[in-house]
Amino acid sequence: MNQTRVFLIFAWLMVVVLLGMEWSREKNAPDPASVVAAQPAVPASDDADLAPPAAGNVPQATVPGQAEAAAPAPAMKAASGAPRVSVATDVLKLVLDGRSVLDAELLQFPQTKAAGSPPVRLLTEDKAHPYSATSGWVGQGGSAAPGANGFQPAQAQRDYVLAEGQDELKVPFVWNGPDGVSIQRTYTFKRGDYAIGVRDEVVNAGGAPWQGYVFRKLDRVPTILTRGMTNPDSFSFNGATWFSPADGYQRRAFKDYLEDGNLNQTVSGGWVAMLQHHFFTAWIPQADQASLYLLSQNGPRNVIETRGPGFTVAPGQKVSTQARLWVGPKLVNQIAREDVKGLDRVVDYSRFSLMAIIGQGLFWVMNHVHKLVGNWGWAIIGLVLLLKLALFPLANAQYKSQAKMRKFQPRIAQLKERYGDDKQKFQTAMMELYKKEKINPLGGCLPLLIQMPIFFALYWVLVESVELRQAPWLGWIQDLTARDPYFILPVINVAIMWFTQKLTPAPGMDPMQQKMMQFMPLVFGVMMAFMPSGLVLYWVVNGGLSLAQQWWMTKKHGMHPSPAKVETP
Structure with a gap:
């Protein structure tokens, strides 16, 4: 040949x-809903898709010094009337209700190159195509604790701005439940960082043990637009991805979200994410605490979430759990600084490991050349x-x-003319010429x-x-x-x-x-x-x-x- x-x-x-x-993309693939158009924010979705913490269904955490679990505590009723809080850093503009990130604008990424173009809105609570990041708790009996409006700002302040020269900003919320149980939540924002720290501390000042588990989920209704080769957004993977140290990087496109089941996998040291062209959101739970990873659908909503760990908090005891929420672009250098195993795969060059490795190598070389030439x-x-x-x-x-x-070539042409349609003799003569x-x-x-x-x-x-x-x-x-x-x-x-x-x-x-x-x-x-x-x-x-x-x-x-x-x- x-x-x-x-x-x-x-x-x-x-x-x-x-x-x-x-x-195939033109026929089947969904569109990254909120990258192109700015959309108004509306309230977050509820937790109708959550299940009660049945025995063995949620990984349990060990709490040093706690008493043995007592009889089940009564289901807790959700508080109401949680106001919203706005937060602005040098890279993000967010709206929170304590429980969910309702709206997220990426201030350094305009939608287009036109002057005055608004920033990309990655999270939005538009009624037609909501996209949110939520973290809450489920108490005994399967009730939300707190409910959709349960967290209250711990301070009177409603607008937080990362001031010039300030490197870190903390935004506290609190939920005070019945029987002396409270959950203190603190969001931590850092300058130039798209990873938001979310720390929860459960304090039991009552007289009976309290049981519950934390959940963290990404919830989205993707839209489907007509595809075309001139639309670069259509070439990138759109769907949910997750990583576990045991099974590595996995992904599920929105178009066949539950085709291979709802996942149902217990993981420590992993993460879950939703990807689209150039941007992503991800929950990165505390590495030493196990979580149950799940995929689900609630009508048009596609959900990926982590459930757990579960805690039994004895009277006078407190427990804590923390996670990071990434809301932002697929910036390779910033993702690497998070030091999370496998998180670099959200820059999804290919589902095939070899091609992904080649892509990572090419970008590494190109990135270093860019540092020289700008x-x-x-x-x-x-x-x-x-x-x-x-x-x-x-x-x-x-x-x-x-x-x-x-x-x-002239000699090969003469061979072809000599042997005519006898291809076998022609090939034999040509190979002899090559050898000679x-x-x-x-x-x-x-x-x-x-x-x-x-x-x-x-x-x-x-x-x-x-x-x-x-x-x-x-x-x-x-x-x-x-x-x-x-x-x-x-x-x-x-x-x-x-x-x-x-x-x-x-x-x-x-x-x-x-x-x-x-x-x-x-x-x-x-x-x-x-x-x-x-x-x-x-x-x-x-x-x-x-x-x-x-x-x-x-x-x-x-x-x-x-x-x-x-x-x-």
């Missing part, structure tokens, strides 16, 4: 895979240069093999085999990386994750592919294959016209450098065709 046929196979494979992925477009070009240097020996062998094949002239017809295969997974991984890196969102390169390219508005890069790519095709030998190729190859640059040009401009930039620079290298090797080793003289067998 010659190099051109290998290229043809992989080129068409890439076209089929990419167009197939787009078709521009993501030039960082992509720098990545291409480094990859070309790494693959230089393989590419040289490939182009040397191609140059030799080009040199002997020390030509490796498979010399061009290995570089292609290496470059294809790199290309696919880089595709997901450029689509998924929020660092490149609305990032300019130069001139007409003002957003590397959007298509080229004037199709300049795709046209350049067509020209490069055409010239490359002219330099690439095609010994033994039949007329039908030749016609297919002639259309290949055009097919790629149309496909690239709708892809992120950063990916096309990579392909143009890589193709341009490959063309220059191939031209030089052809000039050095095979510019002058060998005489069309063939010895008679």
Whole structure:
């Protein structure tokens, strides 16, 4: 099999895979509901989907020094009239009711590049498409404790702002239940941080033991919009993901949310999240406390939650549990600072571990180049240069093999004419010629085999990386994750592919294959016209450098065709 046929196979494979992925998304995938449009906030959803803490259903925590559990305590009634509190940091603007984050705006991420564009609203309580992050408690008998409006601000203050020079902001709430039981909740916000600390302390000042468990959930009604290749949001994974040290990273798209069951898995040291293009929310429970992970649906609402640990709090005792709630972008460096195992997988380059590892490696290199050049477009070009240097020996062998094949094309053409339709004799004679002239017809295969997974991984890196969102390169390219508005890069790519095709030998190729190859640059040009401009930039620079290298090797080793003289067998 010659190099051109290998290229043809992989080129068409890439076209089929990419167009197939787009078709499936266009048909089935839901849209990230609240990234594009700002929506008003309304009250959070209730807890009709919660189950009582049946024995063995929720992991129990050990409380040092506590008494044995007494008879079940009566169900607790929810308090009412909890007011809302607004919180503003340098990166977030939130609305809380103590129990739920009702609304979240990402102040450093405008929806569009237009002047005055409002920030992305990640959480919203719009009645049609709510998306919230909630944490509460369930007492004995399955009653919410506190209920939907149970937490009250512990201070008279209703508006909190992280002041200039202030690094941390604490917002306290409290619930006072019957029989002397109270829950003190503290939200902690830090400058430049999208991870919100949520700490609960249960204090039993009554005369009987109290039993209950904490739950933390993400609740969303996704919308479905018409898909198109010009909409970059449609290329990213949308759904729930979770991580456990035992089973690793797992995910479930909204379109088949409960197809494989409701999860029902006990985990320590993991997390749950909901992902969309460039942004995500996640609950990260206390690592040393076990939780029951569950997926559920309540009408159109998709829910992922953790239940537990459960506590029995003796009179005069108190217990605490804490978690982190991430509400923000998929910023690789900030996610790494959280030091949570597996959390880097929310930057979902692929569901396949190998492709994800390649994607993480490519971004690591590109990120370090960006630190030097300060521009993501030039960082992509720098990545291409480094990859070309790494693959230089393989590419040289490939182009040397191609140059030799080009040199002997007249002799191969004469062999084809001599043997006519007898393909077996033609192939035998051609392989004897390769052997005699020390030509490796498979010399061009290995570089292609290496470059294809790199290309696919880089595709997901450029689509998924929020660092490149609305990032300019130069001139007409003002957003590397959007298509080229004037199709300049795709046209350049067509020209490069055409010239490359002219330099690439095609010994033994039949007329039908030749016609297919002639259309290949055009097919790629149309496909690239709708892809992120950063990916096309990579392909143009890589193709341009490959063309220059191939031209030089052809000039050095095979510019002058060998005489069309063939010895008679």
